[in-house]
Amino acid sequence: xxxxxxxxxxxxxxxxxxxxxxxxxxxxxxxxxxxxxxxxxxxxxxxxxxxxxxxxxxxxxxxxxxxxxxxxxxxxxxxxxxxxxxxxxxxxxxxxxxxxxxxxxxxxxxxxxxxxxxxxxxxxxxxxxxxxxxxxxxxxxxxxxxxxxxxxxxxxxxxxxxxxxxxxxxxxxxxxxxxxxxxxxxxxxxxxxxxxxxxxxxxxxxxxxxxxxxxxxxxxxxxxxxxxxxxxxxxxxxxxxxxxxxxxxxxxxxxxxxxxxxxxxx
Amino acid sequence: xxxxxxxxxxxxxxxxxxxxxxxxxxxxxxxxxxxxxxxxxxxxxxxxxxxxxxxxxxxxxxxxxxxxxxxxxxxxxxxxxxxxxxxxxxxxxxxxxxxxxxxxxxxxxxxxxxxxxxxxxxxxxxxxxxxxxxxxxxxxxxxxxxxxxxxxxxxxxxxxxxxxxxxxxxxxxxxxxxxxxxxxxxxxxxxxxxx
Numbered sequence: 363x364x365x366x367x368x369x370x371x372x373x374x375x376x377x378x379x380x381x382x383x384x385x386x387x388x389x390x391x392x393x394x395x396x397x398x399x400x401x402x403x404x405x406x407x408x409x410x411x412x413x414x415x416x417x418x419x420x421x422x423x424x425x426x427x428x429x430x431x432x433x434x435x436x437x438x439x440x441x442x443x444x445x446x447x448x449x450x451x452x453x454x455x456x457x458x459x460x461x462x463x464x465x466x467x468x469x470x471x472x473x474x475x476x477x478x479x480x481x482x483x484x485x486x487x488x489x490x491x492x493x494x495x496x497x498x499x500x501x502x503x504x505x506x507x508x509x510x511x512x513x514x515x516x517x518x519x520x521x522x523x524x525x526x527x528x529x530x531x532x533x534x535x536x537x538x539x540x541x542x543x544x545x546x547x548x549x550x551x552x553x554x555x556x557x558x559x560x561x562x563x564x565x566x567x568x569x570x571x572x573x574x575x576x577x578x579x580x581x582x583x584x585x586x587x588x589x590x591x592x593x594x595x596x597x598x599x600x601x602x603x604x605x606x607x608x609x610x611x612x613x614x615x616x617x618x619x620x621x622x623x624x625x626x627x628x
Numbered sequence: 629x630x631x632x633x634x635x636x637x638x639x640x641x642x643x644x645x646x647x648x649x650x651x652x653x654x655x656x657x658x659x660x661x662x663x664x665x666x667x668x669x670x671x672x673x674x675x676x677x678x679x680x681x682x683x684x685x686x687x688x689x690x691x692x693x694x695x696x697x698x699x700x701x702x703x704x705x706x707x708x709x710x711x712x713x714x715x716x717x718x719x720x721x722x723x724x725x726x727x728x729x730x731x732x733x734x735x736x737x738x739x740x741x742x743x744x745x746x747x748x749x750x751x752x753x754x755x756x757x758x759x760x761x762x763x764x765x766x767x768x769x770x771x772x773x774x775x776x777x778x779x780x781x782x783x784x785x786x787x788x789x790x791x792x793x794x795x796x797x798x799x800x801x802x803x804x805x806x807x808x809x810x811x812x813x814x815x816x817x818x819x820x821x822x823x
Contacts, residue, residue: 520684
C-alpha cells in the first residue's frame with residue numbers, strides 16, 4: 363500500500379495526485395479525440411474549445427466543491443470566511459463539485475454549438491482513460507479490495523490472498539479504450555462510441571463488482587452496483603441495436619447501388 | 629413498396645433480432661453472475677465483529693502504548709467507548725505547526741462535552757522539544773505522546789506528516805487525513821466518528 367509516493371524528492375499523497383492525473387488524462391484524451399472527429403478545417407478549433415471547457419469545468423468544480431463543503435459547516439465559515447480560500451484539499455465536497463463543474467463545462471460547449479453526439483463520443487473516451495488511471499490509484503492505495511480467493515495469481519493483502527480487482531479493472535478499461543478508440547476513428551457513427559462505452563463499462567463493473575471484498579448490497583446479499591450495471595448494459599445494447607440496424611441497412615443500400623452500377627455499365 | 633425497400637426492412641429487422649438475442653443472452657448470464665457472486669458472508673476483514681487490526685479505513689486501529697510528556701504510559705485501547713483522533717506530527721513540520729492551534733481549539737470545544745479524545749503522537753522527539761513548541765506556537769492541553777523510536781508510526785505506516793486517524797467509539801478507523809488540516813477538515817473527520 364502506498365499512501366504517498368516520492369517523486370524527485372517530493373512526497374505526494376497518492377490519492378489526490380492520481381485524481382489530478384486522471385483529470386488531466388481525461389481532458390487531454392477528450393480534446394485530441396474530438397479534434398480527430400471534427401470536420402476538416404475545424405480540428406484545432408474543436409480541440410481548443412474542448413480544452414477550454416475542461417478548464418472551465420475544473421474551476422467551476424473547485425468552487426462548487428468548496429461551497430458545498432462550506433455549506434456543511436456554515437457556522438465555521440461564517441466565523442472565519444478566509445477559510446473559503448484555504449488551499450487545504452481536504453475541505454472539498456465531491457458531489458457538488460462534479461455537478462457544478464459538469465454543468466459549467468456542458469453549458470460552455472453547448473453555447474459553442476459543438477455537436478452533442480461527437481462531444482459525447484470524445485468525452486466517453488476521455489472518461490474511459492481517466493477511469494483506468496483511477497483504477498491504478500486504487501491499486502496503489504489499497505482501496506476497493508478484492509475478495510479472498512485461492513487463484514494462483516492472488517496477492518496477499520490484509521490477512522488474505524485476494525483478487526487484484528484494481529488491476530483487472532485497469533487492464534479491462536485499457537482494452538476497452540483501445541478498442542473504442544479504433545472504432546471511433548474508423549467506422550463508428552456519431553454517438554455510437556458513447557453508447558458502446560456505456561455498454562462496455564457496465565459490463566466491466568457487472569463482472570468486477572462480484573469480485574470485490576465489500577459492496578453496497580440489497581436484500582439477500584445482491585450487490586446493488588451489479589444490478590444497476592446490468593440495467594445500463596441492456597439499455598446501451600438496445601440503443602446500439604438501432605445503430606447496428608442502420609449500419610446494415612446502409613451496407614445493403616451500398617451493395618445494391620454497386621450492383622445497379624455494374625448492370626448499367628454492362 | 630419496392631422489393632429493394634422490402635429487402636432493406638428485412639435486413640434491418642434481422643439485425644435487430646440478432647441484437648435482441650444478444651441482449652437476452654446477456655440478461656441471463658448477468659442475472660446468473662449476480663446471483664453467484666452475491667455477498668452472503670461479509671469478508672472477514674470488513675465484518676463488524678472483525679478483530680483484524682490494520683491502519684486502513686474500516687479496520688480496527690492497531691493498539692499501542694506510549695509515554696506522554698510527563699512520562700505516564702497512555703494506551704489507545706483505554707479510550708474504547710469514545711471516538712479518538714490520533715494525530716501524527718512533529719515540531720519541525722510546517723503544516724503540523726499551522727494546524728495545531730485549530731486542533732487545540734477543537735479539543736477545548738469538545739472536551740467540555742467529554743465525547744472525544746485527541747492524542748498527539750510526536751515523532752522522534754523528546755519532551756523538551758514539545759515544550760519549546762508549546763512556548764512558540766500553542767499550549768496543547770490534549771495528551772501528547774512521545775513516539776521517540778517511531779515504532780507507532782511504523783505500525784500505522786505513516787509516510788508523511790501530519791497524518792491523522794479518526795477512530796470511532798468501537799475502535800474502528802473511519803477516516804484518514806493526509807497533510808495539514810484546517811478546522812473544517814477536522815470537523816469533517818470528527819463527524820464520521822461521532823454519533
